[in-house]
Amino acid sequence: MSGGIRVIHYGLGAIGSQIARLVLSREGMRSVAAIDIDEGKAGRDLGRVIGLDRPLDIPVSKTLASALEGREAEVVLHSTDSFLEKVIPQLREVISAGLNIVSTCEELAYPAAQHPKLAVEIDTLAKERGVTVLGTGVNPGFIMDTLPLVITGVCQEVHRIHVWRRVDAGRRRLSLQRKAGAGLTRAQFQEGVKARRVGHIGLRESVALIAGALGWELEAIEESLEPVIAERPMRTQFLEVGAGQVAGVHQIGRGIKDGQEVITLDLEICVGLEGARDTISVEGRPSIKLTMEGVHGDIATAAMVVNAIPRVVDAPPGLVTMADLPLVQAGLDRSPLSL
Amino acid sequence: MSGGIRVIHYGLGAIGSQIARLVLSREGMRSVAAIDIDEGKAGRDLGRVIGLDRPLDIPVSKTLASALEGREAEVVLHSTDSFLEKVIPQLREVISAGLNIVSTCEELAYPAAQHPKLAVEIDTLAKERGVTVLGTGVNPGFIMDTLPLVITGVCQEVHRIHVWRRVDAGRRRLSLQRKAGAGLTRAQFQEGVKARRVGHIGLRESVALIAGALGWELEAIEESLEPVIAERPMRTQFLEVGAGQVAGVHQIGRGIKDGQEVITLDLEICVGLEGARDTISVEGRPSIKLTMEGVHGDIATAAMVVNAIPRVVDAPPGLVTMADLPLVQAGLDRSPLSL
DSSP states (O other), rough: OOOOOEEEEOOHHHHHHHHHHHHTTTTHHHHHHEEEOOTTTSBBHHHHTTTTTSSOOOOOEEHHHHHHOOOOSSSSEESSSSSSHHHHHHHHOOOOHTEEEOOOOOOSSSSGTHHHHHHHHHHHHHHTTTOOEOSSSSTTTTTTHHHHHHHHTTSSSEEEEEEEEEGGGGGHHHHHHHHTTOOOHHHHHHHHHHHTTSSSSSSHHHEEEEHHHHHHOSSSSEEEEEEEEEEOOOOOSSEEEEEEEEEEEEEEEEEEETTTTEEEEEEETTTOOOSSSSEEEEEEEEEEEEEOOOOOOHHHHHHHHHHHHHHHHSOOOOEOOOTBOOOOTTTTTTTOOOO | SSEEEEEEOOOOOOHHHHHHHHHHTTEEEEEEEEEOOTTTTTSBBBBHTTSSOOOOOBBEEEEHHHHHHTOOSEEEEOOOOSHHHHHHHHHHHHHOOOTTEOOOOOGSGGGTOOHHHHHHHHHHHHHHOOOOOEEEESTTTTTHHHHHHHTTTTOOEEEEEEEEEEEGGSOOOOHHHTTTTTTTOOHHHHHHHHSSSSOOOOOHHHHHHHHHTTOOOSSHHHHHHHEEOOOSSSEOOOOOEEETSSEEEEEEEEEEETTTTEEEEEEEEEETTTSOEEEEEEESSSSSEEEEOOHHHHHHHHHHHHHHHHHHHSOOOOOTTTTTSBBOOOTTTOOOOOO
C-alpha cells in the first residue's frame, strides 16, 4: 500500500464493496478514503464494511468533506445510484473537489441520452476543474455498447447492430433478482416499474452511445419492458417464484434512423433462464456474429471500473464515454505498455 | 472530395487498393496522392490502378518526394510488406516528411517483439517530427491481440489467453492461398517457409502485444509452423491441391511466463477448411469464452486501417499500438461523438 493511484470509494453497496476489494488486490492503486451515507456503515472501518476479516485503518466517512480531511487522492469510484438526477449533487461535489470519477451510475454512461443539460454541465465543470468523468460497468459500458462498437472496427460499412443479453438472475445477488421483478405478481411488477425499482437502467444510454459513436442521427430511441412469467415454480438462494408469477424482465431498446430500426438491444434477466449468453450481430460489410459466455455482471462491473482507473486518470479533462478512452483492459495498473 | 483528412496511399497491392477504394467512400477523408514502386502502376491514374472505371485525377508516383510535390497531407496509409526491416527505409522517409502512418506491415503492430532497436528509432523519430505511427490490420491488430485484450476489461484477474483462428483460404485471394502454402509439396512448403514466402507473419507480435498490455513479462515467445496435408484433392478459384499436398498452414505462437504457457495463439489457414471462425478463451476471474464468425481478413484489414485514421491523426506523437488508441470503430470519419 505504498505508491500508486490514490482511490476514494463513494458508495459501499454490493458493487462498491466488490470494487473496494478489487482495488486492494491491485499493485498500482490504493484506497485512501471511503464514503457511505448509510448510518450502519459510516464510522466503521472500510475493511469490515466490505467484508474483510481485518481492518484497513480507513474509517468510512459520511461526507466527502470529512473523507478528504488531511488526505489527497486522484480518483473517486462512485457507486451509489442508477439515476443521474439522484447522483448529480454527489458528482458536482466530487468534481468541484478536483477529483476524477469512475461511476457505475448507469445514466452516466451516456448522459446526453436523457439528460443533455446535465451532460453539458458535467462536461463544463469537469473541464474547469481539470478532471475526467466516466460512467461505465458491464451494461451499460461494455456488452451492449462498447463491445459492439469494437467489432465494427473490422467493418467497412455498418447497417444495423443487434445485441441479445440473456442473464440467469437465479445465480445473482438478491438485489438483481428484485430488480428483475422475480417473485412479484404482474400487478406488483407494474408498480415496481412505475416506481423504477424494477427494470434494467441504461438501455437508452447504450443505444445512444452506439449511435453517437457511429455518427448515426436517430430520430427516436424506444424502449419496451415486459415481465417474463414463470411457467413452473422456482426457487433461488434468496426467494421463491410461483408458477404464474414474474420470473424476470424482458427489455428492448431500439434506435430508429430513417424509419429503420438500426439498433436493437434485447435484454432478458430471469430466474431459471437457461443458455445465459451474450450475442452480438453487426450487419454490414462484412456481417459479423459473436457469442460470448461467462461475463458475470457484478464481477464484470467491478472489473471495468477498476480497469478503467488508469485510463481515466490519464485522459484529457471532461465528461468521457467508453468510446473515448484507449482500451480498458486488465493489467493497466501493473506496468505501462513499453515499446 | 472537399474537406476532411488528406490521405496518401503507399502501396497499391490487393490490400492497398482495397484501402484506397474504402477511403473514397468515406466522408471525412480524401485521397490526395499515391505511391507504388511497381513500374506497371507508377504513372497511371490511381482510379484505374485500384480497379475503378473512372480516373481520380491522382497520378501514382514512384517516390514519396514526387507524390508530395505541391501537395499536403495528414496521413500515409502504408501497405507494402510484412517485414519491418524491408519497410523501415519507407517509414523513415514518411516520418521525416512529417506524416502520420497507418501501416499493414505485420511486424509494425508491435515492433518491440522482434526489432526493439527499430521500435525505439521509430518512436524517437516520430516524436521528433510530431507524428504518430501505427501498425494494424485484422491479424495482427485485432482478432488475436486487441479483441482478447478488450475482453479482459471485464475480468478482475487474467491467468491465460487462448485464441484459435480458423480461416478458409479457399475463399480468399490467390496470394493468401500461396502464403498458406496451398498446392505445394511438403518439400516446397519447407523451402517457402525458409524463404519467408509461406506462413502468417505477426504471431510473435500479437503474443508480445498481449503480454505488454497485460504487464506480463514473458521469458520466451515460441512459434511452431506445420503444413496441413490435404486428404482429398481440392480446387479453388485459383489453384488445385492434390491429395497428399499441402492444403494450408497451422501456426501456433506461445507466450511463456514463469514456466507456464499463458498465451496461446493458434492459427490455421487452409483450403477446404470447414467451420471457419475465431474463438477466444480468457481464463481468469471470470473465465470468458467468445466465438465469432464473419471476419473476412482482407475486408477487415482495410477497414481497420481506414477506421484507425481519425484516431491516429488525433493521437499524441510516437509509435503506438492498438492498445494505446481509443476505440477504433466504424463511423469515426463522420461525426465526433457529441456529449
